[in-house]
Amino acid sequence: MSMIRSAVREISLNLHSKPGARLVTLLMVALAFIVFNTFLIISWNLQGLMDREESLIGMEVFLQRNISEAEGRVIGDNIGSMPDVKSVYFVSSQEAEALFRAELPGRTDLLDVMGSDFRLPTSLQVVFEREAMTQGRISDISRQISSIAGVDEAVYGEDYLPGLLKTVTTIRRLVILLGIVLVSSISMVVFYTVRLSVVRRSLTVDIMRIVGAPSWFIRIPFVLEGILMGVTGSAGGLALAALLSKVLSSAVTHRFMPFSWMTLVILLGAVTGTVGALAGSYEKER
Amino acid sequence: MLLAGMSKLLVTMSDVRLSYGRTPALDKIEMEIRQGEFLVISGPSGAGKTTLLRLIWMGDKPDSGLVDVSGFRSDRIHKRELPQLRRKIGIVFQDFRLLYSRTVFDNVALPLQVTGTANRVVQKRVIALLARMGLSHRRNSFPHELSGGEQQRVAIARAMVAHPVILLADEPTGNLDPEVSREVVDLLLEINRGGTTVVMATHDPRQVPAGKGRFLFLDGGVLRGADRWTELDEKP
Ligand SMILES: Nc1ncnc2c1ncn2[C@@H]1O[C@H](COP(=O)(O)OP(=O)(O)O)[C@@H](O)[C@H]1O
Ligand SMILES: [Mg+2]
Numbered sequence: 155m156s157m158i159r160s161a162v163r164e165i166s167l168n169l170h171s172k173p174g175a176r177l178v179t180l181l182m183v184a185l186a187f188i189v190f191n192t193f194l195i196i197s198w199n200l201q202g203l204m205d206r207e208e209s210l211i212g213m214e215v216f217l218q219r220n221i222s223e224a225e226g227r228v229i230g231d232n233i234g235s236m237p238d239v240k241s242v243y244f245v246s247s248q249e250a251e252a253l254f255r256a257e258l259p260g261r262t263d264l265l266d267v268m269g270s271d272f273r274l275p276t277s278l279q280v281v282f283e284r285e286a287m288t289q290g291r292i293s294d295i296s297r298q299i300s301s302i303a304g305v306d307e308a309v310y311g312e313d314y315l316p317g318l319l320k321t322v323t324t325i326r327r328l329v330i331l332l333g334i335v336l337v338s339s340i341s342m343v344v345f346y347t348v349r350l351s352v353v354r355r356s357l358t359v360d361i362m363r364i365v366g367a368p369s370w371f372i373r374i375p376f377v378l379e380g381i382l383m384g385v386t387g388s389a390g391g392l393a394l395a396a397l398l399s400k401v402l403s404s405a406v407t408h409r410f411m412p413f414s415w416m417t418l419v420i421l422l423g424a425v426t427g428t429v430g431a432l433a434g435s436y437e438k439e440r
Numbered sequence: 441m442l443l444a445g446m447s448k449l450l451v452t453m454s455d456v457r458l459s460y461g462r463t464p465a466l467d468k469i470e471m472e473i474r475q476g477e478f479l480v481i482s483g484p485s486g487a488g489k490t491t492l493l494r495l496i497w498m499g500d501k502p503d504s505g506l507v508d509v510s511g512f513r514s515d516r517i518h519k520r521e522l523p524q525l526r527r528k529i530g531i532v533f534q535d536f537r538l539l540y541s542r543t544v545f546d547n548v549a550l551p552l553q554v555t556g557t558a559n560r561v562v563q564k565r566v567i568a569l570l571a572r573m574g575l576s577h578r579r580n581s582f583p584h585e586l587s588g589g590e591q592q593r594v595a596i597a598r599a600m601v602a603h604p605v606i607l608l609a610d611e612p613t614g615n616l617d618p619e620v621s622r623e624v625v626d627l628l629l630e631i632n633r634g635g636t637t638v639v640m641a642t643h644d645p646r647q648v649p650a651g652k653g654r655f656l657f658l659d660g661g662v663l664r665g666a667d668r669w670t671e672l673d674e675k676p
Binding site for chain 1: 522523524529538598602
């Protein structure tokens with residue numbers, strides 16, 4: 155118990171000494187996190203846009219008129235088992251007509267003009283895995299599906315989607331890259347701050363050593379200092395990003411990141427702080 | 441001295457060599473320290489006295505040769521075992537090395553607190569020790585409020601509170617005036633009479649009365665025999 159009390163006192167003594175360097179570090183960590191958070195928010199909003207448009211990220215496969223419903227379903231199953239295909243939905247002629255009437259109520263006269271013998275073609279609504287959504291891959295799959303016997307034509311709706319997908323993919327890669335840069339640079343910053351702290355308190359560290367304090371006891375104030383810098387830095391960055399988001403909300407319609415992402419950001423701060431502090435307080439010998 | 445032959449070996453150095461950079465700080469050191477003795481290591485500044493003491497508390501390891509302190513061997517000790525060794529050793533420095541943000545009590549209690557001694561025990565032991573050292577009234581003072589002699593006594597109390605088997609004192613009187621120096625040496629002698637082995641490094645062996653200890657003379661990193669007066673005659 156006295157050991158813990160003593161350690162706690164060491165921690166508070168450590169935190170009270172010379173807050174200058176720590177403040178600078180905190181600011182750097184927070185600023186780094188603002189940049190990171192901005193990209194997270196962009197990524198999150200593009201993601202939301204994607205989710206809303208997801209129904210369009212698919213392909214309409216029209217079947218030839220001589221294909222029966224049973225045959226159509228077999229073709230659907232075949233397409234369904236292709237790689238990168240998420241789901242296939244069979245739309246019968248009657249369903250197509252019902253959909254037409256529902257979506258274009260003003261143009262039902264077209265159907266009436268065609269007469270009672272006319273039937274809309276049966277089709278398959280194909281939805282792809284999001285990861286597969288690159289321009290090249292879609293063209294590939296499209297060609298593949300078109301060549302299946304019984305398929306009349308494969309059409310995919312919105313032209314801009316592959317572009318959007320590309321942007322989302324790029325942003326996501328950027329976020330990951332930025333995350334890696336963030337983790338390593340913040341670890342370094344914390345590492346040097348903790349090193350500095352160890353040097354500044356070298357008398358205390360020496361005394362702790364010669365009285366036989368275990369290594370964890372000597373290091374824990376410094377490690378906690380690093381964790382604290384990581385957590386408060388990332389939390390501060392989050393708070394500033396939230397403020398920025400609020401200020402800009404009228405100019406740019408967007409959502410802030412979800413709670414789980416915020417937790418992750420704080421966790422990232424804690425982890426980088428810990429890594430930097432553990433390395434910064436490591437002693438080879440003595 | 442009479443007992444020296446029978447008492448246990450505490451420290452052994454064999455063919456110890458250590459250099460900082462190119463110039464050797466210690467060379468071919470052969471020596472033994474027995475339990476209960478008062479050993480004075482003298483020699484001019486830069487002779488290697490501090491380095492020799494550092495080897496005992498294993499703040500450094502020899503480049504070659506072997507240091508054995510109570511079974512802890514310099515060639516085998518793992519850094520995780522260093523705290524165990526240090527708890528058997530009390531160390532006093534010329535510059536006291538007290539924690540200036542802690543009170544006298546907390547400074548003295550430190551070696552007990554870092555090893556998880558129960559608070560009750562810490563209280564009792566520290567208070568008793570401070571009383572014995574004549575520091576009771578200074579218990580809640582901070583080191584900078586004390587005289588040099590008092591600070592050194594606090595440092596000695598801290599070194600002794602965990603009952604070490606050996607007390608290392610590196611120029612303990614270096615920052616003190618002659619009268620206070622004498623008091624500190626007397627305190628070390630008293631501690632030695634209590635059974636603790638004491639090793640004192642000093643550039644001025646006259647601080648310890650002849651006959652009160654064993655004297656080794658260190659010069660240029662080499663040990664030069666035992667007799668203090670003949671050595672002093674050769675090296676004015
Ligand atoms: N950390 C160090 N780095 C480089 N040289 C050192 C270091 N410590 C001691 N020395 C050198 O080693 C020699 C012995 O030093 P030291 O043991 O401090 O002598 P003493 O305590 O007898 O004055 C000296 O020449 C000194 O300059
Ligand atoms: Mg010295």
